[in-house]
Amino acid sequence: MTVDAVLRGTLALPGGRELVHGFGFEGRAGSRRALLRDGARLAVFDLDAVAGGPPEATFPLPWPGWSGGVHSVGPDGSFAVFSGQRAVRAVNRDGTTRWEFRHSCWGPEPGHPHSGDEQQVCEGSEHGSCRVADDGRTVWAHIPVTGPGEDDYAEAWVVLDAADGRELARLPLPESFAAGSHQLSHPGTGHVGLCVGMGQDGIGLYWARWDGARLHDVRAEAVGERILTGVHPERPSYLTVQHDGWDIQLHALDGALLAEGTPPPTADPDRPARWDWPCGFVDPRTVLASALDCHDDQGAHWLLDTATLAPRHRVAYPTGRTPGHAQPLGDGTWLTFDAPTGTLHRWSAAAG
Template sequence: MTVDAVLRGAVALPGGRELVLGFGWEGRPGARRAVLRDAARLAVFELDAVFGGRPEPSVTFPLPWPGWSGGVHSVSPDGAFAAFSGQRAVRAVNRDGSTRWEYRHACWGPEVGHPHSGDEQQVCEGSEHGSCRISDDGLLVWAHVPVSGPGEDDYAEAWVVLDAEDGRELARLPLESVAEGSHQQSHPDTGHVGLCVGMGQDGIGLYWARWDGERLRDVRVEEVGERILTDVHPERPAYLTVQHDGWDVQLHDLDGTLLAEGTPPPSTDPDSPAGWDWQCGFVDPHTVLVSTLDYDDDGAHWLLDAATLTLRNRLTYPPGHTPGYARPLGDGTWLTFEPRSGLVHRWSLAPTG
């Protein structure tokens, strides 16, 4: 059974591709925002306002290291400061561009023994990077950082919790990862934060924890797995993952309990196995959107029941629109990006009944 997608609007945003295909988004369902690099600044766009005809950013921050293109950055809920994940430091920057604090760490550059000139703008070889996530109450910065350099016998990475006011380290969870990159997501109601670390052919690390004001609680560690964290449930204490090779999508309780699993429909290409793309998430509390574009010549967007992950519908788009990958927003809508036009499209489901 098919169901129609209805176009709600189209806008041009700097870094629009990263919004849909990467990690350039934050906020609760119904109040999503884009956090995007725009030349030498980080710009925050309130999505409802942008699609309502107000395309200007709500706040901007100068990039501390304009030549550094790595890292996943975060902005506080009130827009007062941003936390930047740099190559050799995490830096908090106030709305006026002043530095609030800096937390130094080892270099992400993978070359053993490479020199540092003392110039903070030096960009070392390599694409490896970490990530930051400001807590939903704006009081903490969760940061994935290296704690010793490449080639050292004790090379290590850590997930640290920093005081958002002064950058003090409040807690540290040692990791056994050797990251190519990472991203983080927070659950909107429980205080839990999830860290997903990509390690290339060595697998994926997935970690969960929450800060209770004194110590880390509910710590879960999966050092070497094969599941990518893609979204958190808009209402339930649960999250969504997809298997690295697209074999299935799973719904988990925050304690890791498997709640449901969904497999892709058979591929129409006999030479290509069926599989889900890794970009997937909650359209609303009852609906998950996944796609099969990477695995099928007739790839499409599919809707799953959010509780059971069973197939419900295949989406159809208006003539002239190819779906591309999707970023569900949890409020009944989702985004796609059109590379030729550079436009971000917002969609919803056609009314039924």
């Protein structure tokens, strides 16, 4: 059964592709923002208010030559936190530095030299991520930690005071060798999730909660195959996609499996469909997932029932083709990116 997609608006935002194909979207309870690189600055757009106008805020990039890292903005928009190659830096809205937390270099060669120039960009694409907690009081950062020996490489997840950058807690990640990472916060519970991609070595998935004094509910799947893709906007649960796209799962925050959904069958059973890793909650009752059909270049978007992850509708677009990946926004809409025009399209499902 199909449902028509209704175009709700078109946006032209700098670097808008990252909203759908990267980590330019930052969702919180009651807030949907685009965090997009625009030249030497980070432009922040309120997706509930933007209609092609100016950004809500802009922040100068501390290291304009560094293209890695997943950054975050405080819930009130007064500061941004940047995940750099050798530091995590918080920047106020007026461009001044609030604080900086130095760490080892993400560069892949142990002991490689540094010139002393903070703008030096070392070889390698490895990077970390940071996330401002929903209450704005802490910053969670994924960083490398290098000891005195050549083989003393490790990684850690640190909790920093958002006001001054003081380290409040540290969770060692001894089995992590990141290519990159991203983080999500769960609304209302205080939990933060860290997903570490390690290429062919697997995926690390970690959850924790800071109570103001220490870490609670720490859970680690240090080497697994599930990618963290979304958090339920109302209930204590989250979505993961199997690394190769064979299924989507809904989990409780303690890791318990609540539901599992496999892609609908294809016409050729020898070439089964797989799920893309971008998927998420269109609203509390609906998950949007993209299926990669191995003999059909356009694939398909499916609306799934949140409780069971069973497909409810295949989405039919006006052009007859599925417009690539999608970023659900949690308010009943989702975004797609049109590469030829460089614009974002915002959709909803037709009522009925």
